[in-house]
Amino acid sequence: MKHKVGFVIGGTQKGGTTALHAYLSQHPEIGMSGKKEVHYFDKHFDKRKLFADGLIGYARYHRNFPFSHDKLIYGESTPAYMYRYEVPQRIRHYNPEMKWILLLRNPMDRAFSHWNMQVSRGKEKRSFAQALASEPEKCRDSRKQCKNYSYVARGFYTEQLRRILRHFPREQLLVLRSEELLASAESTLPVIWKFLGVGDARITALSNDEAHVRSYHRRMSPEELDQLRHIYEYEIRQLERMLNWDCGDWLASPYLGS
Numbered sequence: 001m002k003h004k005v006g007f008v009i010g011g012t013q014k015g016g017t018t019a020l021h022a023y024l025s026q027h028p029e030i031g032m033s034g035k036k037e038v039h040y041f042d043k044h045f046d047k048r049k050l051f052a053d054g055l056i057g058y059a060r061y062h063r064n065f066p067f068s069h070d071k072l073i074y075g076e077s078t079p080a081y082m083y084r085y086e087v088p089q090r091i092r093h094y095n096p097e098m099k100w101i102l103l104l105r106n107p108m109d110r111a112f113s114h115w116n117m118q119v120s121r122g123k124e125k126r127s128f129a130q131a132l133a134s135e136p137e138k139c140r141d142s143r144k145q146c147k148n149y150s151y152v153a154r155g156f157y158t159e160q161l162r163r164i165l166r167h168f169p170r171e172q173l174l175v176l177r178s179e180e181l182l183a184s185a186e187s188t189l190p191v192i193w194k195f196l197g198v199g200d201a202r203i204t205a206l207s208n209d210e211a212h213v214r215s216y217h218r219r220m221s222p223e224e225l226d227q228l229r230h231i232y233e234y235e236i237r238q239l240e241r242m243l244n245w246d247c248g249d250w251l252a253s254p255y256l257g258s
Contacts, residue, residue, distance in 0.1 A: 003067040010081035011103030016178040021077040029198040031071035033064040042084040088167040105178035106250040107155025108228035
């Protein structure tokens, strides 16, 4: 195969992947997919038979990329790749050398942001507390992982990371905190350039629309924050040990951005 995609941004939904896609699109040595969120490796329905076949043609996937000789590496951003069970194995079959950039956001903040997004889209009528309480029942009967209402489930990152690590070596994963990219892109992007094997580049700042920065229609209440702390404290401590991170600020107070 003459050209092959070399990296995916599979960070958590509502974790800054839109901003990162926009930043990487500016780099002259990186070829990003024409649209964000290609959703090729997490497809179901007609693709299920395709992925069960050992001889898979990727022409449909490659139509998303402007392959040319002036790029060193190509990539795409589909946050669900980190969450979906079947994706790591499918991607390994495509390219065992695929690199993963994973943006992890405070899971408490992420859950509230996800709910706010669903409310703004008219897909969620329940209160945040009601949505959290009914998530297991609402998602239980789904034949695939619950997509729209997985407010809590998507925040259990250690399980998702272990699933990827069963198919890819640790050196092919770059795991970053979303808050660091938001607060200091100028110091975070050089780490990504080195990981991808490209040179330094001047990147312009993004507008709020480019970064998909939106305001919440309300703030999280202290009671809601306490509930989420109870849900996620053990998970955050596990993540700290797994990645050698200090996530005390996550437990102290979420960012409460968009």
